[in-house]
Amino acid sequence: MVSTQVKKNIVTIGASSAVQGLALQWYEKAPATHRLIMIELKSHFNFVFAFPRASVKSGFERELFIPYDRLFNEDDQIGKVVHARVIAIHEHHVELDREVPEFGRRIDFEYLIYAAGTKIPEPGRLHCNSKQEGVALLKKYQSVIKESKRPIIIGAGAVGLELACEIKEQYPDKHVTLMHSRSRYMARYMQSVDSMTYNVLKKHGVKQVLGDRAILPENGFPLEVKPIEVHTKAGKKIQGDLGIMCIGMKPNTELLAELSPDSINKKTGFVNVKKTMQIDDDRFPHFFAAGDVVEHTDVKTGHFAWMQGLAVLENLLKLIEGGSYNDLEPYKSKDVALIKLVLGDREAVMQTNAFGPLIAVGSWIAGRSTPHNVYAEMGWNILKTPYEEKNLDL
Ligand SMILES: Cc1cc2nc3c(=O)[nH]c(=O)nc-3n(C[C@H](O)[C@H](O)[C@H](O)COP(=O)(O)OP(=O)(O)OC[C@H]3O[C@@H](n4cnc5c(N)ncnc54)[C@H](O)[C@@H]3O)c2cc1C
Numbered sequence: 459m460v461s462t463q464v465k466k467n468i469v470t471i472g473a474s475s476a477v478q479g480l481a482l483q484w485y486e487k488a489p490a491t492h493r494l495i496m497i498e499l500k501s502h503f504n505f506v507f508a509f510p511r512a513s514v515k516s517g518f519e520r521e522l523f524i525p526y527d528r529l530f531n532e533d534d535q536i537g538k539v540v541h542a543r544v545i546a547i548h549e550h551h552v553e554l555d556r557e558v559p560e561f562g563r564r565i566d567f568e569y570l571i572y573a574a575g576t577k578i579p580e581p582g583r584l585h586c587n588s589k590q591e592g593v594a595l596l597k598k599y600q601s602v603i604k605e606s607k608r609p610i611i612i613g614a615g616a617v618g619l620e621l622a623c624e625i626k627e628q629y630p631d632k633h634v635t636l637m638h639s640r641s642r643y644m645a646r647y648m649q650s651v652d653s654m655t656y657n658v659l660k661k662h663g664v665k666q667v668l669g670d671r672a673i674l675p676e677n678g679f680p681l682e683v684k685p686i687e688v689h690t691k692a693g694k695k696i697q698g699d700l701g702i703m704c705i706g707m708k709p710n711t712e713l714l715a716e717l718s719p720d721s722i723n724k725k726t727g728f729v730n731v732k733k734t735m736q737i738d739d740d741r742f743p744h745f746f747a748a749g750d751v752v753e754h755t756d757v758k759t760g761h762f763a764w765m766q767g768l769a770v771l772e773n774l775l776k777l778i779e780g781g782s783y784n785d786l787e788p789y790k791s792k793d794v795a796l797i798k799l800v801l802g803d804r805e806a807v808m809q810t811n812a813f814g815p816l817i818a819v820g821s822w823i824a825g826r827s828t829p830h831n832v833y834a835e836m837g838w839n840i841l842k843t844p845y846e847e848k849n850l851d852l
Pocket of ligand 1 (some may be wrong): 710751
């Protein structure tokens with residue numbers, strides 16, 4: 459039997475979608491020589507998929523922050539989630555911002571998986587790290603949105619679209635404006651996703667301002683209700699009393715850039731990877747990257763992050779079993795963009811291949827099946843903690 463001391467570490471930076479599928483597989487297949495150490499600054503997995511709804515509707519906030527402790531059934535010989543922020547990466551170790559049991563402030567590794575994701579403005583993702591703060595922040599959004607009479611949402615990606623519909627459904631009397639710089643929604647998806655979405659928003663009574671770019675204040679909008687006027691490039695002026703930004707995704711690549719500036723895409727700031735998902739820097743063949751942080755043609759969704767993570771694991775297992783870097787396999791993306799836009803309790807637009815060919819379907823099929831917590835139970839299942847009342851405050 460191999461003792462903990464001699465086991466080598468595979469370290470992940472981030473423990474979200476890009477790493478979770480990989481971790482579940484690792485639990486089944488882990489060789490006796492290595493452990494998976496997932497470093498995550500958030501105390502709980504943030505089930506962001508439901509944040510647009512939970513910023514408006516109350517009662518299920520606790521369900522959206524899921525503990526990590528049982529992911530490896532408490533067998534830390536196989537794997538462990540360490541809660542800390544990585545503050546520096548070196549060739550064979552990372553530095554943490556705090557002391558953690560067993561490791562102190564330094565964790566050595568043989569292989570690194572960089573899965574640090576992206577930043578977007580609140581409430582799409584919350585800029586806090588504990589469950590308590592996260593629940594409080596969602597409640598703050600609920601109360602500010604309730605107070606507002608004329609909210610303006612800037613950016614109509616999935617988050618902006620869902621948020622606009624949730625607000626208008628909960629508060630039909632509010633005057634909700636959704637601004638989008640492009641002339642169609644969800645450009646990576648079928649044309650019919652755009653038209654069905656447009657019609658659902660129209661039915662809800664959302665004012666849609668398309669094909670015109672908002673000129674934004676440098677520091678965004680404060681989270682308070684007070685008169686605002688948003689100007690557009692084309693010269694429109696839109697009045698409201700609350701601005702919510704749903705644009706501006708930025709990759710979390712500063713850390714990797716310190717050690718390996720060459721692997722960062724100069725135009726976009728995301729991580730360039732080889733087909734094998736190794737970072738594109740020959741000095742660090744033992745560094746892999748996966749998920750939203752990667753420069754890739756895959757749409758940035760949990761599904762693709764998960765699939766990329768699995769591809770990384772297959773390659774790591776090859777190396778651990780004695781293979782060479784030349785034996786690594788390319789990640790083969792299925793390259794089909796799938797989505798379910800939850801546009802309130804009864805409406806949804808979905809692009810799916812569940813019935814065979816890739817099709818877009820509207821509310822008649824997709825709309826009535828969304829649970830109130832937008833599938834949060836799935837997150838609890840992945841992290842192996844039963845979705846039961848007694849666990850919701852863990
Ligand atoms: C509101 C919203 C709704 C969405 N809805 C859907 C949906 O319905 N379906 C779908 O498939 N996708 C959806 N997505 C997209 C999906 O959430 C992302 O594609 C997915 O989360 C990407 O996973 P990731 O692991 O690559 O990155 P992330 O989820 O961004 O995770 C990165 C992790 O790294 C951690 N981290 C970063 N830096 C450090 C550090 N220095 N030290 C330690 N930890 C660090 C972060 O805390 C974070 O937990 C949605 C996204 C949002 C924001």
